[in-house]
Amino acid sequence: MNRGGVTFQTAPMTPAVKWLLIINVAVWFVIQVIVEGFLKIPFTSIFGLYPGKVLFDFNIWQIFTYMFLHSMQVTHILFNMLMLWFFGAELEQRWGTRFFLIYYFVSGVGAAILYCLGVWGWALATGSQTGLIVPVIGASGAIFGLLLAQGILFGERIVYFFMLFPMKTRYFVALMGLVQLASMMTSSVSGGEVAYLAHLGGLVSGYICLKSKSWIDRNNQNRRTKSKGRNLRLVVDNEKSSKDKPPKYWN
Template sequence: MNRSVSFQTAPLTKAVKWLIIINVAVWFLLQVLMEGFMHVPFTSIFALYPGKVLFDFQIWQLVSYMFLHSMSVTHILFNMLMLWFFGAELEQRWGTRFFLIYYFSCGVGAAILYCLCVWGYALATGSQTGLIVPVIGASGAVFGLLLAQGIIFGERIVYFFMLFPMKTKYFVGLMGLVQLASMMTSGVSGGEVAYLAHLGGIVSGFICLQFKAWFTRQDFKKKAKNKGRNLRLVVDNEKKSDKPPKYWN
């Protein structure tokens, strides 16, 4: 995915920097060293197993899976680059607090939707494969960041495959269709790539942004109403004047 787009990246912001540090530290220290060389079953405990979440209530996996990656360097490298490219500018715009709320909402929301859809697929088809195949990686949260880029900076021009210019909102829509088509051709569990989790990140990001917009409107209405209560009309009927009445705050 990183070969398809060219963004002007923002400086490495506080939350993005620490997310990258934590992800790389978990991957290298716990997965590569402890699991790869010392054979500690770290991934089997903290990866997302839909069956374990739904039936054994190992709900920490809804969060912990976001910090695990495969032993392939390209997996964590591309995810961390995308986290930086898409996330730093959003953190600058939103602030660290809401950026983290949004990031984890996308990641956890992607995991929840993935578990529910895999469970529904298992009930409909009788296939239990999706329930026992682990999911790891920050891609669900990263696709949520990609959606926010398309909504907020939708008119910005990016270069698809470094050659074809298109608006960011169209690029995001195209990437969503690619994930949907890939899932349809590879199955719900997605083979080696959990396309359903990517789509879950997009859906979760959209829902989170809708809640943000709703709370912003409610806050604006509340402030406008309170301001209106503090205004009083002062009219002096004894003095004739062509000037409009004055409001005092």
């Protein structure tokens, strides 16, 4: 399937991806389009990510809830949900639902935390308060975490950039990271209409999550191996002529 000039292989719909799609679309259409758009109830100002409110007013829930809000432009939620399906379904099949959800939310929340810290640092360095008061919404931080996982786990897979240029997935992911970095550097830390720092935060958070999982799995495997080694017994059949005697063991 093609989107934005890149051909992707897609997996069947998986449980967590399906429910994330349903929740995101329902929140966007019911709460944002209908309730907020027509009834003028300011849900975005409460649940969107405002770095200043998170850092100074301790509205901590915003680092989680912002992932379920999107702009009024249909293309914003459409693109994010397509990417969630394209990248997420195969990862959920490989990891299982539990770790997939852990990874998804670690990437999204981590992106929000790094974004808040980056905007705060930018405000201290430049005196500009804009990034602290402009809201960030969307699942893009978590989506970029999924993109990173695709590049690590399926890095040798070939995708066709703009349907013309074959490229390994790992190089495509690296290219996307560089594009986000260059875009941020040519605008500002908070970006224009796109929070490039949040995208980079999703990549970084996803990488930390995968490295942590690898370290935990390796330690667990080492513990299991040592435990099995301690319980191994060598049976020495040195009583062949005495069938009534039990074998002897070496612990």
